[in-house]
Amino acid sequence: MTTQPTNEAAIQQWNTFPREAMEAMEPDGDFAKRHLINPVLLRMLGDVRGRRLLDAGCGHGYFSRMLAARGAHVTAVEPTDGMLAYARQKEDALGQGIRYVQADLARLPDLGGDFDAVVCSMVLPAVPDWKPAMRACVQALRPGGLLVFSVNHPAFEQLLTTWRTHGAYRLSRYLEEYEIPQTYAPAFHRPISAYLNELSALGCRLRECAEPGLDPGIAQEAQHTTPGIESYVHLPNFLIVAAERG
Template identity: 35%
Template sequence: MRASRHWWDGAADAYQAEHGEFLGDARFIWGPEGLDEAWARLLGDVEGRHVLEIGCGAGQCGRWLLTQGATAIGLELSGRQLAHSRELDARSGVRLPVVQADAVHLPFAPGSFDLVCSAYGAMPFVADAGGVLAEVARVLRPGGRFVFSVSHPIRWCFLDEPGEEGLYAVSSYFDRRPYVEEDADGTAVYVEHHRTVGDWVRLITGAGFHLTDLVEPEWTVGNEQVWGGWSPHRGDIIPGTAIFTATLPS
């Protein structure tokens, strides 16, 4: 968690400058493909619902939820990302309540929320994804849902390149070693974890959820955004994002 906090505090300004226009001030985008919750409706009708967004970044998704009549709150590890959230609050006129906290230890009472969501927030960056799922199950009401997006596990086989060179498998899908970047002293400054589809299914069901949907979004027509290894070229051939819907028994 220390590495993630430090990295996102340092990267937040560049990230928002590069991707802010695509993400909007109050827009719910599930991933670089451009799948927009305004028409995808993976969360269903959120009006009147209590919703928690984990890893909210600058709060774009949570702010959109507020415009749809939800009672929403964002949770984020990075203080610098939350500083950008406050700026967007002022610019958009839609204020998202936020909490700076670790997703493995959610600071909420049991049964506080109808929905929990996460668009590339927290889940790829925590070693204990099962612990996060258990915490989400704790704060959800019976029948509640957790919908979250991560890098599609198959992408770990390929170079993180948007062009033709990124279409050749170079790594084993079954190599679960995390991707780690280190500074000159050998201290981890960025960590991202790989889990196969089967790993995610077992983690979800192990936390007491039913897996009720898995969406692999196709590239959105008209989206010319290149985002790291994501691009229209690759997006037409291999999936870049996986979106899991996990539902608690009623």
């Protein structure tokens, strides 16, 4: 009998994420975040000055700090002790006014609601019981508020590793849900339709889907240190979605 993964077990695994890895992602995330995810999230969010934003599953908080530096009033939620402690230390040092809350998104306490936008970047694939987490993100929004979320593109989740082996992408299972082992904590695969249909069931209106590709010049510069990086030019490693609360 296989045991169903729980949010608590996944959170414990995320809690093993080492501090050195957090420091290595200062100030604006890793390579993929810098070149593929952040520019799209920021464009979708638009001018955040003076707006109330929720960073749902903020990790070590780099994106919360980027939003606060652009003038947003940021609340950030993170369940792990380690990443939250790091984020709070940064806040103590920088004094950006970010409010941190420790919680599982599937059991989100009342945060005062009415956020203008919620960002949930690379979090939903980390959550076994993800539908209540997505619902909490939507319910935190004011009517017409914007949910922006990113996931590893469900059709190309293991892009770099399979490209390195085959010189092309290979995928043998797409339609079912399954767990993908990763260095610190697993990711959970679901087809794209699962995410988009849940948004629709929550009464959201899709505004945009983005599948960002890497600039060929940046790929060329990085190819010596990251073999297979050209795959990011040809195929999208991330799916980024913006939707409005109805």
